[in-house]
Amino acid sequence: MSHNENAKLLPADFASRVILYFLKSMSVSSFETLWQHACVKEKGKATNAERASMLYENVIEESLGNTPEQTEVTADDDSPQKNKKKNKKRVVWDEKMKRKFLEAIELLGSDQAFPKKIVEVMNVPGLTRESVASHLQKHRITMKRAQGASFPSSQFALNFNSSQGNPETNFYQLGSSSSISVPSSNFSPLFHTEASTSRSNLIHEPYGLGVSSPDAIAIAQTSINLLDYVTSLPTSQPGSAQVASGLVPGSRVNQTYGIETILPRIDIGGSSSNPNSTYVGFRLAANGKVESGQTGVSSNDEKKTVVVNLSAEGAENESLVQYPSTSVGQVAQQPPSLPPMVPSIPHDFESLGADVEIDALMNMAGSGGIFWEDDFDDTIFHNSLDLGFVE
DNA sequence: AGTCATATCT
DNA sequence: TAGATATGAC
Known part of the structure; x- marks a missing residue:
């Protein structure tokens, strides 16, 4: 993924190395393509290479072929200090x-x-x-x-508790960037969230095993079913900054307002410290909506976040959970190690099409908690149909 | 004037 | 990149 829409500025061997290319910021149709990619059925379909080629042409054309109306906005050096009189300063709420x-x-x-x-x-x-x-x-x-926020009234909490056992241990505590505490219990491996060490005021927050950018690229290159890949990852990675997690709501203390709720993110790839990486993923927002988005979009681009219109029933009241603060065992920090690529995973998901995966997502989020809006579902389905990904 | 959604800034 | 703040419509 790149800001660069000029193919000439891309590396010479671009075409030979890249299967999926997205122009930042990501359009809805590109996102849909990516989703389709993740939903490819392994069995009885085109070969990986064919599929990759198909996707490549689909996306690369869209990204490189048409240059969206060039932003001719910026040229505006019209006497900057002319009407500065009122000069309202941004209020800092110290x-x-x-x-x-x-x-x-x-x-x-x-x-x-x-x-x-x-x-x-x-x-x-x-x-x-x-x-x-x-x-x-x-x-x-x-x-x-x-x-x-009231524990454990939420759908998410109920779902989590019933499947994961003792809620007292089902969160992580991040004391500092040098150590992450993890519970020993197993976590649902369906989705993995990306670890972040940027929040120093955390009390506890769900963390997870992220898929690094190199891995995301590798996944794209091999056309492995993304969900298959993610589900194949170990559920914990002691020694790296990444630990496994399911959809685990948590909370942290806000200095001004007390406890605030943090809901997990489902991320694929990305690191703010690596300029070559990007993040594409899902985020279960506090309002119960699932958002998809990406990082690193410049302010002039069409927009930073593509919001997928998912919604949750009763999200206003049901999506907030507060867990008691408890410390759990520590895992020493070691140099990060990437999880192994697994080229072929025997997994039930091979028999699943997009619809079923959506069901899986719904189940993960809590029974009946999240559903696709019909039009988006239809769009994905028909696009997938066109590309031969689903029957 | 108050509220809300969203744009913009940090 | 997510949180803080500004802005404009209603």
Whole structure:
């Protein structure tokens, strides 16, 4: 995946090494192609090479062939300091400001805490009603989430508990970037989330075994069923920064608002420290929606995140879970080691088409929790049909 | 003026 | 890259 839409700037052996190429940012149709790729049936279909070629042509044409209307936006050096008079600075809500804000709300009462009044009570020079309104919006969202979190009422928690055993051990604690604590219990290997060490304020958060970019590329090159590959990975990787995880909700402490909920991500590839890597994946958002997206998209591109219109019934109330904080055994950090590529995995998924995999996804997320919107489902299905991936 | 969705910034 | 903040529509 690259920002570069000019084929001449790509490496000379590009065509011989790359099977799937996506232009950043990723279009919906490209995403659908990628999804199809993951849903390829291994049996009775085109060979890997044929399939790869098919996908390659499909995507490369779209990505390289048509140059989307060139962004002619940027040329605008029109006297930058002319109308700078009002020069509204971005408000930084530091601890002091937050405290004043919270005090104002407390004083006014939550039923009377409107932006205008809050501004008056806070008595901060230059603070605008708009800024307070924006902060109030965020505050309300945060409060709502914290309040909705109650263990173990959520569908996710129930599903997780029943399948994974003792909830007390079913999360990870990240003390610092040098160590990750993992429970010894088994986790569902259906999806693996990507480990991240960038959040220092974590209490516990579900972590998982990510598929690195090289692996993602390798997967594309061999046309291995992505789901098969992922399910073949070991469920834990002591010694690397990656540990296995299923769909495990967790939470962390936010300095201002207390506990906030973290839901797992289903990532494929990617590392912010590796400029050549990218991330394509799914994220189970706190609102219950499943989003797909990618990293590293420049601000001028069509948009950073492709949101797949999945939804969850009762997501507002059901998707938030709070787990008690518990420490579990530690695993020493060692140099990361990539999981082995498994060229052929005997697995039930070989008999599955896209529809069934979607069912599997639904089951993982909690019975009846997540479903595809019909139009997206249809789109995938028909595209898959056209390409001969499903019957 | 308040709220909301979303754009934009960090 | 996800969180913080700004913006504009209703």
